[in-house]
Amino acid sequence: MNRIIVAVDRSETSQQAFKEAIALAQALSGQLMLVHVLSPMEESYPNAIFPIDSVYTPLKSEAIKAHFQQWEALEKDGLTLLNALTAQATTAGIATEFSQALGNPGQTICTLARTWKADLIVIGRRGRAGLTELFLGSVSNYVLHHAPCSVLTVQGIPKT
Numbered sequence: 001m002n003r004i005i006v007a008v009d010r011s012e013t014s015q016q017a018f019k020e021a022i023a024l025a026q027a028l029s030g031q032l033m034l035v036h037v038l039s040p041m042e043e044s045y046p047n048a049i050f051p052i053d054s055v056y057t058p059l060k061s062e063a064i065k066a067h068f069q070q071w072e073a074l075e076k077d078g079l080t081l082l083n084a085l086t087a088q089a090t091t092a093g094i095a096t097e098f099s100q101a102l103g104n105p106g107q108t109i110c111t112l113a114r115t116w117k118a119d120l121i122v123i124g125r126r127g128r129a130g131l132t133e134l135f136l137g138s139v140s141n142y143v144l145h146h147a148p149c150s151v152l153t154v155q156g157i158p159k160t
Helices: 010-026 058-091 105-116 131-134 139-146
Strands: 003-007 031-038 095-102 121-123 152-157
Touching: 003 010, 003 105, 010 031, 010 058, 010 105, 010 152, 031 058, 031 105, 058 095, 058 139, 095 105, 105 121, 105 139, 139 152
Parallel strands: 003 031, 003 121, 031 095, 121 152
Antiparallel strands: none
């Protein structure tokens, strides 16, 4: 087991998952693939609300421009995170690469695990339960059921 994918974002649970992945990669002389998924379902994703009329207006132009600026900032923030974590892992002596993608986080992580031929996925679990999990879904639950390899979940503080 030396090819380890770790799903990262700015959450505390993700930081714990990253630390676990570092420890495993060091113990197993493994390599890391960091993955950050930009998802329209996440709170930080910019809203794409534009005026509905079919006429091109300055208001619509400004709304579209603002959306793309928010999108670029989100994308840049993700790359900054990935570069910082890659530097930490490299300093720890671990061969590390990263990927940032747009899409459904669970599906994206599982697809990357297949194409990169991962031996393990390390992912944080935020502890959503009840209606929150029903409506927002659970990335870790999806990955547990669809991953082509073993999955280690790192438990966060449960939220209801």
